[in-house]
Amino acid sequence: MCVGESTRRSLRSILNQTGQEPYPQNPISVTNDSRTYLGIDLGTSGVRSVLISGTGEVLAEARTGLPETQDSGGMKTQKPDDWWNAVLDSLRQLVAQRTLTDVAGLCVDGTSGTTLLTDAENRPLTPALMYSDTRLPETARQLLEIVPQAANACSLSSALLKAWWLREHYAPAGDYYIQQQADWILSRLRGTPGISDWNNGLKLGYDVVNKTWPEWMQQMNWPVGALPEVFAPGTQVDTINTDMAAETGLPQDTQLHAGSTDGVAAFLASGASQHGDAMTSLGSTLILKLCSRHPVASPEHGVYSHRLDENRWLAGGASNTGGAVLKQLFKNDDLRSLSLDMHPDTDTGLNYYPLPAVGERFPINDPEKKPLMNPVPENPAIFLQGLFEGIARVEKTGYDLLEQLGADPVTSIRTTGGGAANITWTNIRERIVGRPMQEGLHDEAAYGMARLAAGLF
Incomplete structure (x- = not known):
């Protein structure tokens, strides 16, 4: 069983509860040779989705809010299931505007540093610590004994700091995977974890110059497979999982591309x-x-x-x-x-x-x-x-x-x-x-x- 069985509901089942149809009765027609592309942005307060043509024309947009970040004694967390439900809702909004049956590929971005540990079926083993959780200066000092300062992975907002703290305080048994916000959504769509991108990997300690995990990572004793395989942003990494295609309404041949962070995504959106x-x-x-x-x-x-x-x-x-x-x-x-x-x-x-x-x-x-x-x-x-x-x-x-x-x-x-x-x-x-x-x-x-x-x- 995958993460949060209560959230593994198809768009049809969600809409059936409200008496709505998940797809328009007369969706906008598309030609066979016109493929579209989907972008999904996970922020602190909501999820946004944009559908474009192959030339960059905006065809549909959607926004869905997220519950407020929980703050317990400075520990700032969100529930990954809320992210997924918001993604589903944003896709439902897109479907109400235009068919998604011509989507060729998609990319996901998220807040850099928002981190959780999961099992092989994407079930969260820990809370998802937000990038804005900066209450761990002592853990940062401990990391500096291992991590070179130039690695950009010891800041209070870094994913590496949060992954280290989560491991030490939740001691997950067996294998586990370090995932950031965008990674986890991509894992849901793939059906399995283990993929990230250069931009999210940076603050997890990935060496983007030499395109490899640095040797000092071995001193941290992560289990085999805990660190993701890292790809250049935009690289085609997989095809959507069959179950996820049915759940989201996306075509079964939808290509999944390595994503990025929200800041880099905003740069690309600007046209720069x-x-x-x-x-x-x-x-x-x-x-x-x-x-x-x-x-x-x-x-x-x-x-x-x-x-x-x-x-x-x-x-x-x-x-x-x-x-x-x-x-x-x-x-x-x-x-x-x-x-x-x-x-x-x-x-x-x-x-x-x-x-x-x-x-x-x-x-x-x-x-x-x-x-x-x-x-x-x-x-x-x-x-x-x-x-x-x-x-x-x-x-x-x-x-x-x-x-x-x-x-x-x-x-x-x-x-x-x-x-x-x-x-x-x-x-x-x-x-x-x-x-x-x-x-x-x-x-x-x-x-x-x-x-x-x-x-x-």
Whole structure:
């Protein structure tokens, strides 16, 4: 029996409970030679799916929310069954818009570092620790006795740290598999675990330069098979499992491709692809990605590089500043209305470093860094503009740092995430960051995964 038998329900059985049909009575017709591609993005708060044509045209989109992350004494977890149910629901929404019978391939991305241990049938043996669970500094210090700092696998958000902690505290009997969020969904679709990609593998300790697991991994005494086989993003790794095809409504010949992380997926969604192309994600956090000929890394600054292919690397980092701190202080409607009362060409003079809590990862890697959001002016529009400016200065510092470390100079910046829609904030960023900005193709990471499945990058 596979994970959560209660969730192993077909789309038809789910919809039968509500009296709906799982497939439209008259789905949009498709020609025999037109194949489509599916991207699935698993985030912290929901699952998004995008269906595209072979040329990148968006044919259907869907969003499904996830239950709130559970926080028990700082231990932040989610239930993998909730991820799977959300995936099924998003596919049901797509089916209501358009048939999925012509899907040729799919890719999945997830939050980097969200980790669990499973058995050979994908049953979770531990909770799924979220990437945002950063309460394990002592475990990180223990890992540093084994793991080279340059391996980018000892940060408090790393998958390796969480896998180590889960093993030590849950002591699973017999064989087990280390899986991250995207890995687990791919395993469900394949019917068996054991596959990951360069981008998710990075923070599990995989050596993306030499494309192998490093020798120091042997000191950690993982059982045979615990570490996944790692493939380049977009590589065809399998065909969908027959049972999963029936459960999801996807064709039995649907090709499964190695996926990626949410940050890399957002980069691909933006349409950036050339050396010097950059992507800023203005979501709950601030993520920078810069396409470079060579990898750059600086653990003391929180800088690392994802490998796209043989000639392209994504140098970047993730700051704790971003939309999360704004939502602590303002409602969404206030963010929009107050933006209209700003003067984006005139600096407020406020020298803020906005953070939702103590601790920063990039471009300053300092777990003790405190937020700086004082003084607070009486005018809330000026206060919000000061926060926008502070986040923009972090963005500028990040790109300056990447260039100083040897990444290709930024030629243009595309923006994704919720903040991309705020024109006033964009004007402020253009003034402070000082690099050309252009509109991205799409702001959903799932679109990037669909493009990856279609080979459009």
